[in-house]
Amino acid sequence: MSQFAINVLFVGASFALYIAIAIWAKAGSTKDFYVAGGGVHPVTNGMAIGADWMSAASFISMAGLIAAGGYANSTFLMGWTGGYVLLATLLAPYLRKFGKFTVPEFIGDRFYSKNARLVAVICLIVASVTYVIGQMAGAGVAFSRFLEVDATMGLIIAAIVVFFYSVLGGMKGITYTQVAQYCVLITAYTIPAVFISLELTGNPLPPLGLFSDHSESGMPLLAKLNEVITELGFNQYTADVDNKLNMVLFTLSLMIGTAGLPHVIIRFFTVPKVADARWSAGWALVFIALLYLTAPAVASMARLNLMTTIYPDGPTAEPIQYEDRPNWIKEWEVTGLIQFEDKNDDGRIQLYNDTESFAPTAQERGWEGNELEVNRDILVLANPEIANLPGWVIGLIAAGGLAAALSTAAGLLLAISSAISHDLIKGSINPRITEKGELLAARISMSVAIIVATYLGANPPGFAAQVVALAFGIAAASLFPALMMGIFSKRVNNKGAITGMLTGLAFTLVYIFIYKGWFFIPGTNNLADIPENYVLGISPLSIGAVGAIINFAVAFIVSNATEAPPKEIQELVESVRYPKGAGTAVDH
Amino acid sequence: MADDKSNAAAYWSANVRLIAGCLIVWALVSYGFAILLRPLLSGIPVGGTDLGFWFAQQGSILTFIGIIFFYAWKMNRLDEKFGLGE
Structure with a gap:
């Protein structure tokens, strides 16, 4: 059977499974559509959160970025797991006690203002759409490779699949489908990693293999990797970073963004009790950690395997002939995501870091520039092929990558559509809208979001994980501070929360747009997106943390200068703090 | 009612x-050991690199899981102790 047929078989079978589950648990009412009847066990819920959470960014893109950046990109690992500590301690139990459907609903009620709810809707839409752009970019890469088409075609196919997938289901369908998706994606991610770890280090557990000895050379794996890549002019994989301020802010931005993203918070409304909300956060992180502990191993091992593929006799010997390149390079060349240019016309592939300090060595070896461009988003998908694993493993990783992208895109689109149909239309514009009308509005807004995200996903403002990191910055700067202050302060009032959210959002967006282009439209940026141009070296990916601090500060100053919230609001804050009498998630 | 109020405040x-307490540990392992204090831990070798690198790629994640389960367990006991559980 050809590899193409195997891919189609795996992807097809996994989709048939999800659709079967979705039909079995079809959403009947608006309440089911949003919160799945409020009766989900913490372990099940944790697994669904895991699938919701681990998107194309975690599955497809993250290990590639770690492979390229080494230690410096550990920020993704810490940032996307550490946020769960904030969720479990600062938000989830109280929002569960509050017991409404959506994040803007809480903000609107706590800050007793329709305008606050409206501002929250805007923040939510901006953050979620940015996030979906990253998903579409990642799903596009996966589809283009496995269906053997170019990247744009892959993106369009991804958009169509996401459309049918999300518009038909609701939360209830999604909860059980996502349990299935979690199982598919975690198996797909770990199986190749186990094989590769075993091959390189003799240890079947990738997280242990990462810190074990490289079987062939007897050196520690990471030391071996450092040796190979420094010979080719790259920085040491484990090298420390100079700009620690940026690294701290980036990690912080991802962590608080995690706790501010509506599609994750929404999940905590689906557990029966406040205590279960706390356990759910813990279980979610356990399931997430299975992938996040494997990812750094995948990153370093894939980087080493890539280097040994190109330099089979070691980095100081000659690289392989282009004619003799392995099949996987040929296949990825079709998608345009690997590009080769024989700059010195010697027929060999020179892959190295083309910097000034390496120039003398390059000249000595007769090299005239790096000749192989490898898109970082392909590393995980190409990983089994690089390691010569059997065809079914490649088919499995295709299914896993698509499960990751689709499950998150579906969760986000649900959050966007509920913000528009429930918070915007039912909450402000037309409170007497029928259930049917609300569902229709939800589906229309999903479709619009998919179209916008696909259009911008064709020229994404970075690799999938970087685009997603921008979304986290936006959520961190806008929603998280309002949610946290709503629970932990009785003094913050409507004016404080609204000005805080707006300044946090505006500050962060402007900083991002200056470097990444206005509304992410390519070519409209004012300054080149390079570290030399950043204020204090703070990258647009890290600015959300600063935006969040500004949000907190503005909200406190404005609240203290204006009147205290009314008594019933202070009582509402009191009641949110104690688990007693939580009841189930209720409509108005 | 007064008792209820002081009980709730104590809770x-x-x-x-x-x-x-949880957030101090949370910050210490990630921002501390893995980033800012890494140079101080560079003398402690772990599998071809140093302890700071291990915290950045594994240790912090494992600690986060520990923190959340500890918090959930401790809070459930507090809920019972103060009679505010469900």
């Missing part, structure tokens, strides 16, 4: 103290 301040 809340116990919760806030517990959260503060």
